[in-house]
Amino acid sequence: MDGVRSHTIALLVDNEAGVLARVIGLFSGRGYNIESLTVAQVDGSRNLSRITVVTSGTEMVIEQIKAQIDRLVPVHKVTDLTIGGPSLERELALIKVASTGEKRVEALRLADAFRARVVDSTSQSFVFELTGSTTKIDAFIDLMKGLGLVELSRTGVVAIARGAEPL
Amino acid sequence: MAQLQMTGAEIVLKALADQGVDTIFGYPGGAVLPIYDALFKQNNIRHVLVRHEQGAAHAAEGYARSTGKPGVLLVTSGPGATNAVTGLTDALMDSIPIVCLTGQVATHLIGNDAFQEADTVGITRPCTKHNWLVKDINDLARVMHEAFYVCKAGRPGPVVVDLPKDIQLQTGPYVPPTQVQHKSYRPQIKGDLNKIREAVELIANAKRPIFYTGGGVINSGPAASQLLREFARLTGYPVTSTLMGLGAFPASDGQFLGMLGMHGTYEANNAMHDCDVMINIGARFDDRITGRVTAFSPGSKKIHVDIDPSSINKNIRVDIGIVGDVAHVLEDMIKVWKSKVYRPDKEALGEWWKQIETWRGRNCLRYRQTGDIIKPQYALQRLFELTKGPNTYITTEVGQHQMWAAQFYGFDEPNRWMTSGGLGTMGYGLPAAIGVQVAHPDALVIDVAGEASILMNIQEMSTAVQHRLPVKIFILNNEYMGMVRQWQELLHGGRYSESYMNSLPDFVKLAEAFGAVGLRVSDPTKVDDTIREMVDIKRPVIVDCLVDKNENCFPMVPSGAAHNEMLLGPEDQANVSEAGAALV
Numbered sequence: 001m002d003g004v005r006s007h008t009i010a011l012l013v014d015n016e017a018g019v020l021a022r023v024i025g026l027f028s029g030r031g032y033n034i035e036s037l038t039v040a041q042v043d044g045s046r047n048l049s050r051i052t053v054v055t056s057g058t059e060m061v062i063e064q065i066k067a068q069i070d071r072l073v074p075v076h077k078v079t080d081l082t083i084g085g086p087s088l089e090r091e092l093a094l095i096k097v098a099s100t101g102e103k104r105v106e107a108l109r110l111a112d113a114f115r116a117r118v119v120d121s122t123s124q125s126f127v128f129e130l131t132g133s134t135t136k137i138d139a140f141i142d143l144m145k146g147l148g149l150v151e152l153s154r155t156g157v158v159a160i161a162r163g164a165e166p167l
Numbered sequence: 168m169a170q171l172q173m174t175g176a177e178i179v180l181k182a183l184a185d186q187g188v189d190t191i192f193g194y195p196g197g198a199v200l201p202i203y204d205a206l207f208k209q210n211n212i213r214h215v216l217v218r219h220e221q222g223a224a225h226a227a228e229g230y231a232r233s234t235g236k237p238g239v240l241l242v243t244s245g246p247g248a249t250n251a252v253t254g255l256t257d258a259l260m261d262s263i264p265i266v267c268l269t270g271q272v273a274t275h276l277i278g279n280d281a282f283q284e285a286d287t288v289g290i291t292r293p294c295t296k297h298n299w300l301v302k303d304i305n306d307l308a309r310v311m312h313e314a315f316y317v318c319k320a321g322r323p324g325p326v327v328v329d330l331p332k333d334i335q336l337q338t339g340p341y342v343p344p345t346q347v348q349h350k351s352y353r354p355q356i357k358g359d360l361n362k363i364r365e366a367v368e369l370i371a372n373a374k375r376p377i378f379y380t381g382g383g384v385i386n387s388g389p390a391a392s393q394l395l396r397e398f399a400r401l402t403g404y405p406v407t408s409t410l411m412g413l414g415a416f417p418a419s420d421g422q423f424l425g426m427l428g429m430h431g432t433y434e435a436n437n438a439m440h441d442c443d444v445m446i447n448i449g450a451r452f453d454d455r456i457t458g459r460v461t462a463f464s465p466g467s468k469k470i471h472v473d474i475d476p477s478s479i480n481k482n483i484r485v486d487i488g489i490v491g492d493v494a495h496v497l498e499d500m501i502k503v504w505k506s507k508v509y510r511p512d513k514e515a516l517g518e519w520w521k522q523i524e525t526w527r528g529r530n531c532l533r534y535r536q537t538g539d540i541i542k543p544q545y546a547l548q549r550l551f552e553l554t555k556g557p558n559t560y561i562t563t564e565v566g567q568h569q570m571w572a573a574q575f576y577g578f579d580e581p582n583r584w585m586t587s588g589g590l591g592t593m594g595y596g597l598p599a600a601i602g603v604q605v606a607h608p609d610a611l612v613i614d615v616a617g618e619a620s621i622l623m624n625i626q627e628m629s630t631a632v633q634h635r636l637p638v639k640i641f642i643l644n645n646e647y648m649g650m651v652r653q654w655q656e657l658l659h660g661g662r663y664s665e666s667y668m669n670s671l672p673d674f675v676k677l678a679e680a681f682g683a684v685g686l687r688v689s690d691p692t693k694v695d696d697t698i699r700e701m702v703d704i705k706r707p708v709i710v711d712c713l714v715d716k717n718e719n720c721f722p723m724v725p726s727g728a729a730h731n732e733m734l735l736g737p738e739d740q741a742n743v744s745e746a747g748a749a750l751v
Contacts, residue, residue: 014351017300022292029293060480067477073297073317076351 006035006056007082008089008159009066010167014074015041015049022072023051032057032065036091036134036156048076050167052158079167086162092155093137098125099148107147114140125150170340175307176205178341179268179330182311184211185344188239190230190605191215191268192223196243197283198270201335215605215634218626220247222598224254224325225624227265229602232585233560235388237264237318238602244270245283248329249290253592255325256294260589261411262386264323266314267295273333274302287329296324302331304339312347321354322475323386354474358491358499366446366470366487367503373444374515375522376404379427379456382411382588383449383473383493385581391415391494392581395448398501402511405523407435409450410573411588418577424523425532428456429724430570433531433733434523436722439464440730441522447471449493452482453589454750462729472496531722531735532574541691543568543643543714547575547615550641553698559611560603562586564596564620567649567720572615594623597640601627604636611639611702618644618711619668628681631707639701640709642674645716653719658748678709689713726750 013019020039027034036054041047055065062080070078081087095116097107104126111118111128114136120127125148130140134157141152161167173181179202183191190213195203206214217223220242227238242251248269258265272281288300297317299310310328318326370376378399384391392415399406399422406416407427416423425432427439439445445467450456452471457463460482469485471478472493479488489496536545547568561576562585563569569586578584585603587595596614604612614621621642631638651666675685684704688697694712701708723734727747733739 018288018292021289025293060484064477064481067475067479071321071354071475071477073349073352 003058004056005082006054007062007080008052008054008087008157009069010079010081010159011051011053011069011075012048012077012167013051014076015047016074019049019074020051022074023053023069026068026072027055027065030068032061038156038158052156054157077167079161081159081161084161087159088162089133089157089159090131091134091137091157092129092131093141094119094153095128095130095141095144095149096125096151097128097144097148098150100124103147107144110140110143110147116140170342172338173341174201174205175304175330175335175337175339176201178307178339179311179335180205180209180212181341182308182344183239186312186315187236188212191239191241192217192226192230192602193241194218194220194223194243194247196247196270198244198272198332199241199247199268199330199335201332202241202268202270202330214241215601215630217598217601217630219624220250221253221594222601222624222627222630224251224265224267225257225592225595225598226602226605227267228254228258228261228263228595229562229585229599230606231263231265231602232385232599233582233603234606235582237266237315239266239268241268242270243283244272244287245285248285248287252290252294255291255327257587257590257592257595258325259294259296261587262323262382263325264318265325266318267325267327269327269329270335271300271329271331274331275333277331287327291327294325295327298327298329300329300331301334304334304337307334307339308342309347312342312344313349315344316349317352320352355476355490356474356492356495358472358489358496360499362487362489363496363499364503366489367500367507367509369444369468369470369487370402370446370500371504371507371509371511373404374512375441375443375519376402376446377438377442377444378404378406378446378448379409379439379450380406380412380415380448381409381450384412384415387449387493389581391449391497394494394497394501398497398504401501401504403516404446404511405438405520407431407439409453409456409588410586412450413573413584414578414581417579419579426573428453429458430574430720430722431724432574433529433722433735434526436724436730436733437526438523442467445469447473447485448497449473451478454482457482458724459727459729459747464730529735536691539690541689541694541712541714543571543645543718544575545691546643546694546712546714547571549694550613550615550698551576553695554611554613554702556611557583558607558609559583559613560585560600560607562596562599562603562612562614564614564616564623565591565593566617566620567645567653568615568617568620568643570650570720571643576615593620597621597624597638598627598630600638600640601630601634601636604631604638605634613639613641616640616642617649618642618646618671618674619648622672625677628678628683628707628709632682636707637705638707640707641701642709642711643714644671644674644711645714645718646671647716650720656719657725674709674711678707681707683707683709685709685711687711687713
């Protein structure tokens with residue numbers, strides 16, 4: 001399809017029961033795509049949560065997605081970080097690698113090159129913690145596949161705009 | 168000041184009264200008994216007992232659409248709530264403000280698969296504008312008031328408040344509506360003035376303009392209809408309307424081209440196709456309107472006024488999208504038009520009207536009443552002639568009769584026409600008529616029905632009889648699910664799979680069994696007398712009008728076709744593309 005591209009959208013929502021279901025239900029009900037989704041409370045005093053969703057579509061579809069989300073009653077703010085100026089995107093991954101001998105040494109060496117931290121180790125395994133862009137994490141995981149990758153847990157993308165202005 | 172303390176059930180009723188509610192439609196059950204008990208002890212709010220919760224929802228819709236006030240229904244947990252789902256979805260699609268109060272099992276039982284438990288907020292999340300489960304008595308009054316605010320604000324819609332039984336019995340504080348403000352929900356009401364100026368300039372320079380108006384004009388309130396009339400008169404431009412918008416502009420006005428869309432008039436659809444400036448006021452480019460999207464009005468600049476930002480550029484890309492309430496935007500448009508002393512291009516407009524008159528000359532709604540079988544169009548035309556007036560309200564079911572009613576019954580005022588547009592809910596018309604009649608006890612309320620649709624909520628005859636609501640049900644009985652049969656004729660080689668209504672009841676006897684009056688007519692010369700008799704009877708009446716079984720509804724834009732590829736009658740060879748056949 002013409003001009004399909006990935007967009008990172010940040011939402012501020014009331015932290016109340018069912019709010020995530022409303023957002024997710026909207027995506028599934030209207031046939032939109034979710035590539036990544038993260039959610040956590042960010043403002044305890046105002047009881048607000050932030051949802052970061054990575055989705056893809058044509059310009060018209062993305063415009064629809066934003067308008068549809070914005071009209072949900074508990075949604076305070078919708079921002080498209082992909083078109084709203086420079087922004088930062090980060091993901092955190094926990095990666096379990098089980099191997100011995102040369103492979104184990106190579107895994108550790110690569111982890112060092114990627115600045116992954118060892119957060120758990122046994123004589124047969126490591127758990128690496130890696131933070132970075134999605135592409136960096138993808139690249140590290142690809143390398144680990146040949147070196148005993150057994151389990152993977154990723155947070156999905158969190159994002160924020162550069163500069164002094166808040167959302 | 169000490170806060171008023173009362174039980175949850177009393178808080179619910181006090182909030183309803185403070186919100187100006189005089190009538191609710193409902194059906195009792197275990198999980199709402201405390202509210203029914205509180206209802207028993209008061210006289211402010213009238214309760215209309217329906218016979219099925221779907222009926223309560225449609226009755227609330229009929230009440231809302233004919234008054235402009237939110238309609239309210241009260242149902243029990245589990246099946247009570249799930250039965251209301253069709254009505255909620257109907258109200259969501261047609262943007263009708265209704266507040267649905269559902270009982271729920273006690274908070275400590277939620278999630279335990281208790282008797283008559285259903286995840287009501289989960290089930291109704293996609294079919295409401297918003298919903299709430301009240302788990303703390305201290306939130307109850309606020310949630311009740313927020314529910315009324317949300318259902319009316321911006322684009323209206325249905326809301327659900329789910330009320331666990333223990334909350335109804337607890338005692339807690341009551342706060343009045345004046346002390347409740349929603350913390351974040353503030354839809355945009357005023358349109359962007361720069362865009363409005365730009366739009367009015369485009370409108371003023373148009374050579375072949377058309378106003379394409381919809382349900383948003385009705386929902387905006389009577390002022391919006393008046394402003395639309397004023398703007399149309401100022402410009403002299405033609406006006407067409409969607410099914411939902413009928414009545415906002417007078418059908419009897421020479422500037423009105425009739426309804427547009429799949430069964431719209433030849434002149435309206437051709438004018439939409441050939442216009443150079445389209446002014447969409449409160450309509451949403453629904454697929455029944457656009458036909459094939461890629462062939463929709465290819466040469467026009469499009470202006471779209473809608474209170475819902477997500478309606479703009481959803482189906483059709485527009486040149487100027489104005490988010491705002493119709494009445495506010497129209498008021499600003501008229502101000503700009505007057506202050507800039509715009510004048511329509513008389514010469515171009517004259518040419519345009521000449522073209523429109525030639526389309527009109529095709530007389531696309533023509534039919535011939537010959538022989539001794541009643542044509543459905545004739546029955547509706549006579550119904551219109553003999554019952555028209557500002558105190559007449561028409562509801563419909565869904566199907567051929569609905570389209571014929573839209574074509575042949577002319578409305579000069581808003582809020583007189585109640586039909587299920589977006590969802591297309593068979594069984595809507597009778598309960599909706601009940602809701603209208605409750606709100607307007609002295610009005611003539613007629614449900615134009617088909618013999619198939621009416622059976623979907625026929626139990627509501629009991630409601631009408633019990634509450635002495637003299638609704639009239641005018642059945643165009645062709646012994647077919649007519650629209651299904653028409654599509655099977657058009658698209659499936661005339662194989663009438665399951666569309667013949669076998670074993671129909673005797674509708675006259677059925678009316679009598681309910682304690683109402685039944686009339687039957689099959690002779691074209693007796694149609695007028697039967698209608699007069701129906702109107703004169705001050706009780707619920709079912710008229711079984713036996714009509715031509717093979718009549719089809721024309722004009723028709725077949726699925727997947729463009730506006731200028733209409734079928735005007737059976738003589739036009741139906742030519743539906745393969746892509747079109749996959750559409751509904």
